[in-house]
Amino acid sequence: MYDIAIIGAGPAGLTAGIYARRAGKSAVIFESSGIGGQIAQAGHIENYPACPDILGIDLSNAMYEQAEKLGCDFAFDAVTGIERIDGGFNVKGEYESHEAKTVIIATGAYCRHLGVEGEERLIGRGVSYCAVCDGAFYRNKEIIVVGGGNSALEDAVYLTAYAKKVTLIHRRDEFRADKAVIEEALKNPRIQTVMNARVVEIIGEDAVSAVKVAHNDGISETVPTDGIFIAVGREPKNRAFASLISLDESGYVKADERCLTTCDGIFVAGDCRTKEIRQLTTATSDGTVAALAAVAYLKKIES
Ligand code: NAP
Numbered sequence: 001m002y003d004i005a006i007i008g009a010g011p012a013g014l015t016a017g018i019y020a021r022r023a024g025k026s027a028v029i030f031e032s033s034g035i036g037g038q039i040a041q042a043g044h045i046e047n048y049p050a051c052p053d054i055l056g057i058d059l060s061n062a063m064y065e066q067a068e069k070l071g072c073d074f075a076f077d078a079v080t081g082i083e084r085i086d087g088g089f090n091v092k093g094e095y096e097s098h099e100a101k102t103v104i105i106a107t108g109a110y111c112r113h114l115g116v117e118g119e120e121r122l123i124g125r126g127v128s129y130c131a132v133c134d135g136a137f138y139r140n141k142e143i144i145v146v147g148g149g150n151s152a153l154e155d156a157v158y159l160t161a162y163a164k165k166v167t168l169i170h171r172r173d174e175f176r177a178d179k180a181v182i183e184e185a186l187k188n189p190r191i192q193t194v195m196n197a198r199v200v201e202i203i204g205e206d207a208v209s210a211v212k213v214a215h216n217d218g219i220s221e222t223v224p225t226d227g228i229f230i231a232v233g234r235e236p237k238n239r240a241f242a243s244l245i246s247l248d249e250s251g252y253v254k255a256d257e258r259c260l261t262t263c264d265g266i267f268v269a270g271d272c273r274t275k276e277i278r279q280l281t282t283a284t285s286d287g288t289v290a291a292l293a294a295v296a297y298l299k300k301i302e303s
Contacts, residue, residue: 002026004294005091005100006072007079010037011280012270013106014063014072015287016294021070023295028098029067030091032078036060037108038234038271039280041130043158048280056132081240082266089265101301102265102294105241105253106287109234109271109278114146118202119230126208126227131155134229138163141226144211146199148175152231153185159229160190167223169194169213202228236272248274259290265301267293 004020006013009031020027034040042056051059068074077093084090088101111129113119119127128134131145135158143163145156148170154177156168168185173195175182185191194213201212203222210224236251245261245268246254252275253268255261261268269286271278 001088002028002073002098002100003298004028004102004104004291005030005089005098006104006106007091008037008106008108008270008272009035009064009067009074010106010108010270010283011039011060011063012108012272012283012287012290013037013104014060014067015284016104016106016269016291017067017072017287018063018070019288019291020294021067021072023291025295025298026073027071028073028075028100030075030077030079030093030098032076035064041132043132043154045280079240082244084244102267102297104267104269104287104290104294105238105245105261105272106269106283106290107237107272108283109236111230112233112235114199114230114232116199116201118204118208122202122204122208125206126204126225127202128227128229129231131158131229131231134227135159135162138227140164142224143167143227143229144169144199144223144225145229145231146170147231147233148172148177149231149233150177150181151233153177153181155229155231156191157181157185157188160188163226164190166191167194167225168192169197169199171198171216172196199228234271234278238272241266257289259286259293265297267291267297 003025004027006029039056040060081092139162142165144167156166196216199211200214203210214220244263253273255268255273267290269290270283
């Protein structure tokens with residue numbers, strides 16, 4: 001039986017693993033997709049202390065190597081549930097399960113979908129949620145980015161390195177991104193903005209060819225495009241744990257800055273929990289807090 005099972009190998013989970021191993025505890029980290037979570041898909045990261053400009057993928061690889069070198073085990077599997085057993089928990093994956101005395105949930109958050117016709121069918125065929133992953137496919141093409149936050153505006157700027165024209169469509173009359181990010185996007189001659197409008201349908205047989213846009217004044221139009229990047233925020237996927245811990249109405253694990261869940265022995269770290277600020281630095285901070293809370297819990301149950 002492991003001391004600590006960590007679900008998610010993003011910055012929160014990897015930091016928790018580093019702290020767990022440095023405290024002398026055995027740890028297994030489950031990961032269902034790629035190491036690094038959201039930062040693996042980020043381009044340049046400029047807000048992580050001591051790293052004025054680092055690629056997200058390089059930072060996530062460095063965190064992974066550090067955790068692995070310290071002795072964390074990895075289970076590349078999707079966790080489907082946690083059940084209580086004698087002395088701890090059984091963390092069940094699709095292919096493998098591991099028993100642990102404590103669990104840290106660090107599942108992060110996933111790209112929200114628009115939920116419009118054509119979207120699911122055309123994912124990977126012109127519908128993308130990752131500018132860094134798919135931008136290079138759109139060299140000299142015309143594309144659309146949807147959203148008004150930091151992700152959408154940063155994606156739009158990033159994509160101008162490839163696309164000849166980027167149309168940014170946002171449902172309000174103002175962006176919610178940081179001022180500096182907005183200024184950079186608006187001064188880019190390849191970016192055109194369409195405000196007060198929603199994408200209501202994505203059109204195409206084998207690949208995206210156009211989108212239907214509904215303007216808030218009631219007018220609709222079909223806009224031809226080679227691709228659409230959707231950056232409308234993120235949401236958690238914690239339903240598999242709902243039988244043991246409380247989630248809020250949006251599906252985030254209920255917890256405060258101490259990273260304690262409503263179940264003794266289960267802790268939570270990073271974007272998947274209720275919190276004000278979801279940033280890389282707050283995720284690594286949570287990983288630290290949750291791991292140290294788990295270590296204190298182990299000391300209590302073993303004394
Ligand atoms: P976000 O800030 O939540 O913005 C999501 C945007 O999508 C909002 O403009 C929202 O519109 C729009 N939206 C949501 N649902 C929609 C729908 N169904 N249809 C159309 N538009 C929809 O998300 P984010 O940009 O992914 O950023 C998430 C967090 O990470 C934020 O705290 C952000 O500051 C942070 N972040 C930071 C950086 C950085 O520091 N460099 C980079 C990326 C992200 P409304 O405005 O109308 O609600």
